[in-house]
Amino acid sequence: MDYAANIPTRLSRWLYLTVLIAGALTVFAFAPFKLYPIAWLCPAVLFYSLTKAQSKTQYFKLGWVYGLGFFGLGTSWPFYSLYFYAQAHIVVAILGTSLFVAFVALFSTGLFGLIASLFRHHSLFLRLLLFFPASWVITEWIRTWFLTGFPWLFLGNSQIDSLFSSIAPITGVLGVSLICTLISGALLSFYLGNSVRRAVHIKSDPITQMVSNRAFVEEQLGASVRILSAFIIVLLVGACFALSQISWTEKKGKPITVSVLQSNIPQEVKLKPSSLLSSIDLYNEMTRKSHDSDLIVWPETALFDSFDRHMDSVIVPLQKSLKGTNKAILMGGFYLNDTQGVENSVLAITADNRSIYSKRHLVPFGEYTPLLKYLRWLNKWIQLPYDNVAKGQGNGILKINDYVAQMTICYEGAFGAEMISGLPEADLLINVTHDGWFTGSFEPYQHMQISRMRSLEMGRYMVRSTTNGPAGIIDEKGKVLATAPIYSQSIITHDVQLMKGSTPYVRWGNWLIIILVGSILILGVLFKRKK
Numbered sequence: 001m002d003y004a005a006n007i008p009t010r011l012s013r014w015l016y017l018t019v020l021i022a023g024a025l026t027v028f029a030f031a032p033f034k035l036y037p038i039a040w041l042c043p044a045v046l047f048y049s050l051t052k053a054q055s056k057t058q059y060f061k062l063g064w065v066y067g068l069g070f071f072g073l074g075t076s077w078p079f080y081s082l083y084f085y086a087q088a089h090i091v092v093a094i095l096g097t098s099l100f101v102a103f104v105a106l107f108s109t110g111l112f113g114l115i116a117s118l119f120r121h122h123s124l125f126l127r128l129l130l131f132f133p134a135s136w137v138i139t140e141w142i143r144t145w146f147l148t149g150f151p152w153l154f155l156g157n158s159q160i161d162s163l164f165s166s167i168a169p170i171t172g173v174l175g176v177s178l179i180c181t182l183i184s185g186a187l188l189s190f191y192l193g194n195s196v197r198r199a200v201h202i203k204s205d206p207i208t209q210m211v212s213n214r215a216f217v218e219e220q221l222g223a224s225v226r227i228l229s230a231f232i233i234v235l236l237v238g239a240c241f242a243l244s245q246i247s248w249t250e251k252k253g254k255p256i257t258v259s260v261l262q263s264n265i266p267q268e269v270k271l272k273p274s275s276l277l278s279s280i281d282l283y284n285e286m287t288r289k290s291h292d293s294d295l296i297v298w299p300e301t302a303l304f305d306s307f308d309r310h311m312d313s314v315i316v317p318l319q320k321s322l323k324g325t326n327k328a329i330l331m332g333g334f335y336l337n338d339t340q341g342v343e344n345s346v347l348a349i350t351a352d353n354r355s356i357y358s359k360r361h362l363v364p365f366g367e368y369t370p371l372l373k374y375l376r377w378l379n380k381w382i383q384l385p386y387d388n389v390a391k392g393q394g395n396g397i398l399k400i401n402d403y404v405a406q407m408t409i410c411y412e413g414a415f416g417a418e419m420i421s422g423l424p425e426a427d428l429l430i431n432v433t434h435d436g437w438f439t440g441s442f443e444p445y446q447h448m449q450i451s452r453m454r455s456l457e458m459g460r461y462m463v464r465s466t467t468n469g470p471a472g473i474i475d476e477k478g479k480v481l482a483t484a485p486i487y488s489q490s491i492i493t494h495d496v497q498l499m500k501g502s503t504p505y506v507r508w509g510n511w512l513i514i515i516l517v518g519s520i521l522i523l524g525v526l527f528k529r530k531k
Helices: 013-029 038-050 056-074 078-085 090-117 124-143 155-159 163-171 173-192 224-244 273-289 307-320 376-380 410-414 416-422 443-458 504-508 511-526
Strands: 195-200 215-220 256-262 295-297 328-336 342-350 354-358 397-400 403-409 428-433 462-466 472-474 480-483 490-496
Touching: 013 038, 013 056, 013 155, 038 056, 038 090, 038 124, 038 155, 038 173, 056 090, 078 090, 090 124, 124 173, 124 224, 124 511, 155 163, 155 173, 155 443, 163 173, 163 224, 163 443, 163 504, 163 511, 173 224, 173 443, 173 511, 256 273, 256 462, 256 472, 273 307, 295 462, 307 328, 307 342, 328 428, 342 397, 342 403, 354 397, 403 410, 403 416, 410 416, 410 428, 410 443, 416 443, 416 504, 428 443, 443 462, 443 472, 443 504, 472 490, 480 490, 504 511
Parallel strands: 256 295, 295 328, 403 428, 428 462
Antiparallel strands: 195 215, 256 490, 328 342, 342 354, 397 403, 462 472, 472 480
């Protein structure tokens, strides 16, 4: 080994800039761009930068800067709701969005950098093929529950149209993210080839006999590293191809015909009380045009008011129109519960019954604001809600005539581990959404991509109804069977096959993948390479 003294303690600013750009470019792997190979390449840039880092601080900074680019471009959509619809001052909207992005990057890719730094004394090959991928996945998992969770822009979601998504019915989206980062590590190992210079800690310089805390070592990995890296990629491709041929669930009975109403009512119109009656008229007219369907689904808060205030004028007449049939209508609106709390709900109307599902996983600062009564002074710069939305109960199951749906409202559809609580009982998945708050941003496209991953994980058709789109019908493989252009008024009608059975993910949730990556990280910590 060749040692060198006078090792620089600071990383180049160009390296940080490169990492920032790589983070921003990662967004193009996701919808609406769907250039999914980018999800293999950009993390490899981050991994390469970490090989230059010498301390935990540098690992953290590189990870955080990557996240600033990644989330800064990919999740900047809160600005739209703050500025255009919450009437926040533009300075407040920019500052609020910037703080949000910085915080998400901090406990996501910044945390990844800190965890990855625990293994900086292991061989580079092990870091690239084991510890970096495992560290990435564990931080994605943390994002599913930390501070109520923010499971957005998981690398695995970008792969819904690639072969690698076929592992999702076993491991969920986190397993697909693991494959992405494994490919990143393998590609980088193949590129670096025979030798890599890395920082090590030594007791003394063998030439001058002077004590030194840091030095570079030339690590001879040999030609076998490229062979092994290529073999890993080929193995992943072959395994995922084999998995893609498996049907984890099976058909149950005959298909039902479903109509999804995409009204395309602009957000600024929906928020006006004077527009309520005209919106109801539009949904009633679209419902009449869909009278041949077995199930008609209105989007989230289509009735932008409480159900009880429109019982005689809207709900009872709709129920009467279903008499003598086995049809149903699902309507999004607000439910006033027994304690006078307001819940974001879906009302299922059949010929003989009415049942309610209320949203269980609320959006922080969207549907509820922590310490709301102490923040009223902020009304000077931003319009705060009058009160928090109440949380629903139950496991998400909604019985509709002779079949069962696993219901989610908007943001809930991003939490796969929560959705499996109603399976395998549920025959299909239904998600109602209103993404009008983020009109013009990437968010509606990303949300649709997430819904497709949920269908694949659970082996169920997904009926997805949104106000402005993209709404549609998704099959059990995550393929979109029917949709309409975003920001267009349309009735989307298609057959939906009820399904039965359980995927491995439905049985195990995230625990299989967490035990795997957790074991890798624990073993890596226990068996640290000697300095």
